[in-house]
Amino acid sequence: MERQAVEAARRWLADQGVRQVRDGWVSDENPDVLLTADQVAHSWAGDVFAEDLDAADQLRLAFGLLDLLDEYWVTCEIRFANEDAEGPLPSDVLWDGYRRRLEADREVEAVTYSLWVDWFEDHTTSATAFAEVLGNDIDRVVAKPSEALLRRARLVLECSGPVPWTVKEPTYRTAARLPALHTALFRGLRAGFHDVYGDLEPAAALALLDQLDLPTNTRHLAGLRHVLAAGHKNHYRSPGAWDDAVRSCS
Template sequence: METARTERTREWLAAHGLSTEGDPDDAARAIMPEIRGDAELADADKLEIGLGLLELLNTYWVTVELRWFVNAANDDAIWATHWQAVRDHLEQPVPSEAVLYSLWVDWFEDISTVERAFEETLGRDVPSLPEADEAVLRRAAAVLKVSGPVPWALKYPVYQAAMAVERLRPAVFGGVLYSYHDVYGSLEIGPALELLDALQLPDDTEHLAELREELKKGHANRHHRDA
């Protein structure tokens, strides 16, 4: 994925004698502190160039530093720009693995950021899901599948709304499945079983029978069932 940010970032890199060649994570670790430390750039410009670097490298470490920067900025405009960029990445035909991983293990696992992150990436779109276009449905499916750590009270209404869209039912199942398998997964057994029945998935759906069995045994999380 490349946008106007990409070229701006290339120009900034060239002006500062920096290169993205070599290992992407190593490049990100070297370049992101230089962007954040550039005293000639306003915060909005630092974000734009950092987002351009994400487009160039598509590597997790850029998202790590962007998260630090966005949280430290405490600026609604910065947050809005960041989350729009995240949504854009998740709406691509092949969503960015780096952005998805960051959403899962950083934004969704952090109790201080999960509510806003889930709202920005999916929750706000619930009323329009039945009429959503292809791009939004791609994003919804991607977010549902990494929603394991999202508190059940936040995601359950979203799961209920999403399952009304037939195309999203496998992704809702994926969300329930990984809520069970994720170390930090959040799941309530009764409502989860009701969801599995309401999804009306084929009986031979991979992992469906096993998940039902574990839930009926009273196991809400694979990692805690012997606790």
């Protein structure tokens, strides 16, 4: 959590008449009604982008609000602002904001969920988003794997199932050179098969899977190897394939 950004967001909410109390949030307009962080996000996060600030400062304020509230809806408002008539938002600030939060030593479920269901599932944004949060840096991650870089790489790999195979395969192959990323890479491959919008090429994915140093009792490892060897690309394109694999491997 970036303290300055959080405090700026807290001051901004106070200017809107919204303040944090012991069990949630209250507004000056209805001080007897306790609000959740999600309700605050839905009611006020979008207003950040109407502030008399340049787009970069609006975006920084929105990220501070995300840190403060820890709600996925704030990321939705960021995405909306990026796509509206005044957008796009400054890409350097946008992706630096994502990278910093992925590297932070705390839970960032709102951030990874945003990447997964918004940026990665949309094929008009998946290539850019994946490159910005990991693909452009993977050589540096493997060569000089700090804890922060490893944390970011693991989180991105684990939610990268919807990213097109041609986009993520080079990054996957580089990540496979670093054993510390093997479990996350396995989870990314598994998600590529199971996600509704997951994408992989069975033969290439199997070859990559066979390079990973994983415990032999890794849950779903045998099943994933079985479906890939049979040429299945996606759970939803091959109904029953996973159940068959589980029965065969049990």
